[in-house]
Amino acid sequence: xxxxxxxxxxxxxxxxxxxxxxxxxxxxxxxxxxxxxxxxxxxxxxxxxxxxxxxxxxxxxxxxxxxxxxxxxxxxxxxxxxxxxxxxxxxxxxxxxxxxxxxxxxxxxxxxxxxxxxxxxxxxxxxxxxxxxxxxxxxxxxxxxxxxxxxxxxxxxxxxxxxxxxxxxxxxxxxxxxxxxxxxxxxxxxxxxxxxxxxxxxxxxxxxxxxxxxxxxxxxxxxxxxxxxxxxxxxxxxxxxxxxxxxxxxxxxxxxxxxxxxxxxxxxxxxxxxxxxxxxxxxxxxxxxxxxxxxxxxxxxxxxxxxxxxxxxxxxxxxxxxxxxxxxxxxxxxxxxxxxxxxxxxxxxxxxxxxxxxxxxxxxxxxxxxxxxxxxxxxxxxxxxxxxxxxxxxxxxxxxxxxxxxxxxxxxxxxxxxxxxxxxxxxxxxxxxxxxxxxxxxxxxxxxxxxxxxxxxxxxxxxxxxxxxxxxxxxxxxxxxxxxxxxxxxxxxxxxxxxxxxx
Numbered sequence: 131x132x133x134x135x136x137x138x139x140x141x142x143x144x145x146x147x148x149x150x151x152x153x154x155x156x157x158x159x160x161x162x163x164x165x166x167x168x169x170x171x172x173x174x175x176x177x178x179x180x181x182x183x184x185x186x187x188x189x190x191x192x193x194x195x196x197x198x199x200x201x202x203x204x205x206x207x208x209x210x211x212x213x214x215x216x217x218x219x220x221x222x223x224x225x226x227x228x229x230x231x232x233x234x235x236x237x238x239x240x241x242x243x244x245x246x247x248x249x250x251x252x253x254x255x256x257x258x259x260x261x262x263x264x265x266x267x268x269x270x271x272x273x274x275x276x277x278x279x280x281x282x283x284x285x286x287x288x289x290x291x292x293x294x295x296x297x298x299x300x301x302x303x304x305x306x307x308x309x310x311x312x313x314x315x316x317x318x319x320x321x322x323x324x325x326x327x328x329x330x331x332x333x334x335x336x337x338x339x340x341x342x343x344x345x346x347x348x349x350x351x352x353x354x355x356x357x358x359x360x361x362x363x364x365x366x367x368x369x370x371x372x373x374x375x376x377x378x379x380x381x382x383x384x385x386x387x388x389x390x391x392x393x394x395x396x397x398x399x400x401x402x403x404x405x406x407x408x409x410x411x412x413x414x415x416x417x418x419x420x421x422x423x424x425x426x427x428x429x430x431x432x433x434x435x436x437x438x439x440x441x442x443x444x445x446x447x448x449x450x451x452x453x454x455x456x457x458x459x460x461x462x463x464x465x466x467x468x469x470x471x472x473x474x475x476x477x478x479x480x481x482x483x484x485x486x487x488x489x490x491x492x493x494x495x496x497x498x499x500x501x502x503x504x505x506x507x508x509x510x511x512x513x514x515x516x517x518x519x520x521x522x523x524x525x526x527x528x529x530x531x532x533x534x535x536x537x538x539x540x541x542x543x544x545x546x547x548x549x550x551x552x553x554x555x556x557x558x559x560x561x562x563x564x565x566x567x568x569x570x571x572x573x574x575x576x577x578x579x580x581x582x583x584x585x586x587x588x589x590x591x592x593x594x595x596x597x598x599x600x601x602x603x604x605x606x607x608x609x610x611x612x613x614x615x616x617x618x619x620x621x622x623x624x625x626x627x628x629x630x631x632x633x
Contacts, residue, residue, distance in 0.1 A: 147179045148177070148179075150176065150177065150179070150180035151176070151180070153176055153180075153218055154240060156174075156176065157174055157614065157616060157632060158614065160172040160174075160613060160614060160615075161173055161174060165202040165203050165205075165206045166202050167201060167202040167203030167204075167206070167608075168203065169203045169608060169609065169611070169613060169615075170203075170613075171202075171203045171206040171207060171210075171608075171611065171613070171614075171615035172206075172613075172614065172615050173206065173209070173210070173615070174210040174614065174615050174616055175209070175210060175213065175217055176217055176218065181213075181216065181217045181218075182216065182217065182218060182219065182220040182221065183216040183217075183220040183223065183288065184216070185213075185216060185256070185259075185285050187256075187259040187261070187285060188212075188213050188216060188256060188259060188285070189213075190259075191258065191259050192208070192209050192212065192213065195208060196208065196209055201608070203608045203615075204604060204608050206615055207607070207608055207611065207615055207616075207617070210615045210616055211616060211617045212255065214616075215236065215252040215253065215255065216256075218239075219236050219237050219238075219239060219252060220234065220235075220236055220288070221235045221236065221237045221242070221311065221315070221317060222234070222235040222311060222312075222314075222315035222316075222317055223235070223287075223288065223291055224314055224315065225314070226294070226312075226314060227313070227314045229373060231294045231372065231373070231374075232287055232290045232291040232294055233291050233294055233295045233298075233312055233314065233315075234288050234290075234291025234292045234294075234295060235295060235311050235312060235315055235317070236249040236252055236253065236292060238308070239631065240631065241308075241320065241340075242311070242317070242318075242320035243308045243309060243310060243320045243322070243340035243341070244295070244299075244308065244309050244310075244311075244340075245307055245308045245309075245348070246296055246299065246300070246307060246308075246309075246348040246349070246351050246352060247307070247345065247347050247348050247350075247351040247440060249292055249296070250292065250296070250351035250352065250354065250355040251351065251528070253288060253289055253292050253355070254354075254355065254358055256285055257358055257362060259285065260285050260286060260289065260358075260359070260362040260363065261285070261286065261362070261363070262286060262362075262363040262364070262365060263284040263285075263286040263287060286359075286363055286365070289355070289358075289359045290359070290368060290372075292355065293352075293355060293356055293359060293372070293375070294372060294374065294375075295312060296352050296355070296378075297352070297372065297374035297375050297377075297378035298312070298338075298374055299338060300349070300352060300378045300381055300382065301374055301377055301378055301381055302334075302335045302338045302339070303334040303335045303338065303339050303342060304349070304381050304382065304384075304385040305330075305332065305334070305342060305344040305385065305406050306334050306339045306341065306342035306343070306344070306348075307341055307342065307343045307344070307345050307348045307438070307442070308339070308340040308341040308343075309338055309339055309340055310337070310338055310339065310340050320340055322340050322341055324341075324410070324412070324417070325340070325341050325342070325410070327410070327411050328341075328342065328408065328409070328410050329407070329408070329409040329410075329423065330342045330406075330407070330408050330409075331404070331406065331407045331423070332406070341442075342408070343408060343437060343438040343442055344389070344406050344408065344436060344437045344438060345436055345437070345438045345439065345440060345442070345453070346386070346389070346434050346435075346436040346450065346453045346454065346456075346457055347436075347440045347450075347453045347456050347457075347528075347529050349382045349385065349386065349457070349460075350453065350456040350457045350460040350529070351456075351460075352378065352382070352460075353379075353382070353457075353460030353461060353463065353464040354456070354459070354460045354463060354464075356369070356375070356463075356464050356467060357460070357463035357464050357466070357467065360466070360467050360470070361463075366467070366470045366471060369467050369470070369471050370471045370472075376468075376471070376473060376476065379464065379468065379476060379480070380476065383476075383479055383480065383483060386434050386457065386483060387483070388405035388406075389405050389406065389434045389435045389436070390430065390432065390433070390434055390435070390486075391405055391430070391435075392428050392429050392430035392516070393424065393427040393428050393429075394427070394429075396430065404423070404424045405435075406437060407419070407422065407423030407424055408423050408437050408438075409422065409423040415444070416443035416444050416575050416576070417443075417444065418444060419437050419444050425437050425444070425445065425448055426445070426446065426447050426448050426515055427448075427515065427517070428448040428449065428515055428516055429515065429516030429517050430516065431449060431490040431493070431494045431514075431516040432486040432487060432489055432490030432493075433449045433454045433487055433490040433491060433494065433495075433516075434449075434453075434454055434457060434487060435448040435449060436448065436449075436450050436453055439453070439525060439527065440453065440525070440527040440528060440529055440530075441525050441526075441527040441574050441575070441576040442576065443525075443574070443575050443576050445513055446513055446521050447513035447514055447515045447519055447520075447521050448513070448515055448516075449490075449494065449495075449513060449514045449515065449516065450512070450513050450529075451491060451495040451510050451511055451512060451513065451514065451531070452510075452512070452528075452529035452530050452531055452533065452534065452537065453529050454487050454490070454491050454495070455491060455529065455534060455537050455539040456529040456537045456539075457484075457487055458484050458487050458488045458491065458539065459537055459538040459539055461480045461481070461483060461484035461487075462480075462481065462484050463538075464480065465477040465480040465481050465484070468480060494514050494516055495510055495511055495514060496508050496509070496510055496511075496546060497509065497510075497511045497514070497520045499522065499553070502558055507549050508546060508549070509522075509546065509549045509550040509553055510531055510534070510546060510547070510550040512524055512525070512531055522553070522559065522560070523560055523561055523562050524554040524560050524562060524563075524572055525562060525572065525573075525574035525575075525576075526562075526571065526572045526573055526574050526582075526583030526585050526586035526589075526620075527574065527576070527583075527585070528585070528589065530554075530572070530586075530589065531550050531551070531554050532551060532554050532555075532572060532586060532589050532590060532593060533589045533592075533593065534547050534550070534593075535547065535592075535593050536589065536592055536593065542593050542594075542595060543595065551593065554572065555572075555590070560572065562574050562575070562579075564579070564580060564581060564582035564623045565582075565623060566580075566582070566622075566623025566624045567623070567624065567626075568582075568610060568621055568622060568623050568624060568625060568626035569582040569584065569587070569606055569609075569610040569621045569623055569626065570582060570606070570623065571583055571584065571586040571587045571590070571606075572586035573586070573620060577619070577620045577630055580622060580623055580624065581620040581621065581622060581623070581630070582620060582621055582623050583619065583620045583621075584607055584610055584617050584618055584619075584620075584621065585617075585619075587603045587606060587607050587610075588603075588607065588617075590603050591603045591604060591607075609626070610626055611632075612626055612627050612629060614632065616632040617632060618630065618631060618632045619631035619632070
C-alpha cells in the first residue's frame with residue numbers, strides 16, 4: 131500500500147482569497163511558526179481556504195490533544211499529519227447523478243485515483259471524532275474543495291460517501307484495487323502508464339478502473355469501513371437504504387469463494403480454471419505474477435488466495451496470512467450489519483465463510499520455525515501455499531503480521547503473536563527489517579532494502595505493551611521527518627535526508 135500522501139491540487143477559490151500553492155511543492159519547504167523543540171518542526175498545513183475538507187470536530191480534537199502532548203515536536207507532527215487527508219486528499223464530495231447518494235472521492239496522495247484499502251484507512255483515522263448526523267443536511271450536499279474558511283461538513287457524511295463509492299466500485303470490478311473519479315465529479319481520469327498493457331481476467335471495467343491488482347485486503351477494507359461507521363453511529367437505516375451496499379457484500383462473498391479454489395483438482399490433478407489472472411510488461415518482478423498470470427500454485431486450504439499484497443507488490447505465495455485475518459474479522463463485523471438490516475441469510479453466509487477462513491489460518495498459517503538457540507517455536511508465517519511452503523518476513527503495509535492486534539484478530543499479549551512480533555522485529559527473523567541511524571523499522575520490497583517505513587514504526591507503537599518501546603519509537607518518528615514535520619512513506623536508514631513521499 132502506498133502511504134496516503136499529499137495531493138497535487140489547485141482548489142477553486144474566491145477572488146478575495148490568496149492563491150493556493152501546489153502542496154507537493156509547499157510541503158518540501160519549512161513554514162513558520164516553528165516549535166521550541168529540538169527539531170524546531172514547522173507548521174505544514176495548507177491555509178484553511180485551501181484545505182479540501184473542513185471539520186470542526188477534527189480541529190477541536192487537534193487543539194485538545196496538542197495541549198496534552200508535552201513534547202512540542204511530537205505535538206506539531208501530530209497537527210501536521212493527522213488532518214492531512216482532510217487537508218489535501220478529498221478530491222471531490224457530492225451526490226450521485228441518478229440516485230442522489232452521497233459520494234466521496236479520496237485520492238491516494240500524489241496519484242489521482244482512489245484505492246479501496248487506502249481510502250478506508252484514510253478516513254478511519256477520524257473514528258475517534260465520528261458522531262451521528264442528520265443524513266442529507268446541507269453541509270453534506272455538494273461539498274467541494276476550496277470552500278471558504280469556516281465552512282464545515284459532516285464527517286459522517288464523508289464516511290457514507292466513501293462507503294457508497296466503494297460499493298459502486300466493487301460492483302463494477304470486484305477484483306480491482308484502484309479506481310478512477312466518478313463521472314459526477316467532473317475530474318479528468320488519471321492515466322496509469324504502467325497498466326496500459328495489463329492483461330487481466332476477468333477484464334475490468336475500463337471506465338472506472340485505474341488498476342486491477344487483486345488484493346484481498348481491498349475487500350476486507352470495505353467490510354471494516356462499513357462496520358466502523360455502523361459501530362460509531364448505529365445508523366442502520368443508511369445500510370438499509372443504500373442501494374449498492376448489500377449487492378456489494380454479496381459480490382464480495384462470491385469473489386472470495388472463487389478465490390478459495392485450488393490450482394489443481396484434488397481428485398484427478400487437472401488444472402482448474404483460474405478465477406483471476408494478471409500479467410504486466412515490467413522489469414520489476416513484484417509488478418506481475420508468474421505461471422502466465424496465475425501466480426504460485428495453491429492447495430485448497432479454506433483461505434482466500436491473493437495475487438498481490440497490501441503494498442501492491444505480487445505475493446510470493448498465494449495465501450497471505452494477515453490479509454486472510456483481516457477478511458475473518460471484517461466478515462464477522464459486517465455480518466452484524468446484515469443482521470441489523472434483516473438479512474439473516476446473508477449474515478449466516480458471511481459467518482460460515484469467516485469460520486472456514488479462520489480455521490484455515492490457524493491450521494496452515496501457524497508454522498514451526500527453528501530459533502537461533504536451536505529450539506522449535508510456532509509463529510505466524512507471512513504467506514503460505516498449503517503444500518508446506520512458508521514465507522517468513524513482514525511488510526510495513528497493513529495488514530501485516532505486526533498489525534495483527536489492530537486487525538482485531540488477536541490481542542497484543544497473545545503468545546503466538548508475541549513470538550511472531552519478536553521475529554518480525556529481529557534482523558535474524560525478518561529480511562525486511564531495516565536498521566540504521568536515521569530510522570530502524572520494517573520496510574518491504576516496494577521501495578527495497580535499506581528503506582524503513584515510518585508506518586511500521588507507528589504500528590509498532592500501537593501494538594507495544596512497554597512504555598520504553600513506545601517512547602523510543604515516537605522519538606525515532608519525530609526525528610525521521612528531515613525537519614519537515616511530515617510523515618514520509620519511507621526513509622533511507624543511513625541518510626534521513628533521503629525519503630519517498632510524505633504526508
